[in-house]
């Protein structure tokens with residue numbers, strides 16, 4: 001498996017997102033019972049770095065799909081939370097099959 005560490009920042013279209021994964025973020029996310037969070041207004045992607053590896057990979061892809069949804073789709077044709085979940089589950093599985101795993 002090729003493990004790809006998420007960078008501290010990531011460009012999505014013309015926007016630079018900060019990728020936040022440290023212990024503080026993990027605690028903040030756990031308080032809200034979340035594995036990850038995408039904030040279009042703050043341009044942040046938060047992920048629980050202590051999540052089990054498969055959860056981390058799936059969550060990272062889920063939050064990246066949210067960012068792409070926000071940046072690349074016009075407001076009136078964005079996909080829903082459920083659709084983000086479905087597309088990200090599919091993409092996470094396909095990338096795993098290709099030997100790629102996102103890690104904190």
Ligand SMILES: [Zn+2]
Pocket residue numbers: 062066081084
């Ligand atoms: Zn979501």
